[in-house]
Amino acid sequence: MSTKTFKCEHIVAGKTSGPALVSNEAVCFYLFVPESGVVFEHRHVLEGRSMAGTVLVAHAGKGSSVVQMDGLFKIAMKGKNPVAVILRHPDPVFVSALLVMEIPSVYNVEEDFYEYVKDGDKVTVDANKGVVSVES
Numbered sequence: 029m030s031t032k033t034f035k036c037e038h039i040v041a042g043k044t045s046g047p048a049l050v051s052n053e054a055v056c057f058y059l060f061v062p063e064s065g066v067v068f069e070h071r072h073v074l075e076g077r078s079m080a081g082t083v084l085v086a087h088a089g090k091g092s093s094v095v096q097m098d099g100l101f102k103i104a105m106k107g108k109n110p111v112a113v114i115l116r117h118p119d120p121v122f123v124s125a126l127l128v129m130e131i132p133s134v135y136n137v138e139e140d141f142y143e144y145v146k147d148g149d150k151v152t153v154d155a156n157k158g159v160v161s162v163e164s
Contacts, residue, residue: 031163034141037141038155039123044111044130046153048145048162049074049082054090056120057099058127066106079103083151084110085142089122096125096145114160116142134160 042156051074059069065080089096103109112131126133132155141160145151150163 029095031161032118032144033159033161034138034144036134036137036155036158036160038135038143038154038158039115039118039125039135040115040126040131041155041156042112042130043152043156044083044132045150046081046083047109048085048147048149048151049077050085050145051108052087054085054088055084055118055122056089056091056095057103058091058095060099060101060103060108062106062108065103065106078108079110080108082110083114083153084149084150085114085145086116086122088115088117089119092119093121093124096107097128100125100129100131104131112151112155114151114153130163134158 065078067074152161
């Protein structure tokens with residue numbers, strides 16, 4: 029087992045870890061089942077998978093502010109939200125939802141991180157120190 033660390037910038041402070049759930053597609057929190065955290069968006073790379081307890085590595089967000097915020101709120105109220113989010117292409121809507129829900133999150137991660145991280149790798153997000161560590 030090896031650990032590699034990458035520099036990043038924080039969106040929401042905090043430190044946590046969990047298994048990576050990697051999406052190279054945009055994510056809309058409204059297209060997750062709140063009771064399970066499972067993606068139901070047809071033909072999405074994450075379709076049928078749960079984000080509950082994961083470190084969600086997301087390409088970007090999609091959807092309006094109401095849709096993103098309402099979706100994430102419903103998921104979080106059921107305890108099925110990701111424990112952290114690593115956002116490759118931050119947008120104001122996605123970032124606002126993360127800020128309001130206080131989910132530790134980062135962006136501007138070193139580019140080779142996205143080639144290195146794989147589903148299921150243990151990822152630690154330390155937004156306070158500006159680092160992401162991956163155990164594979």
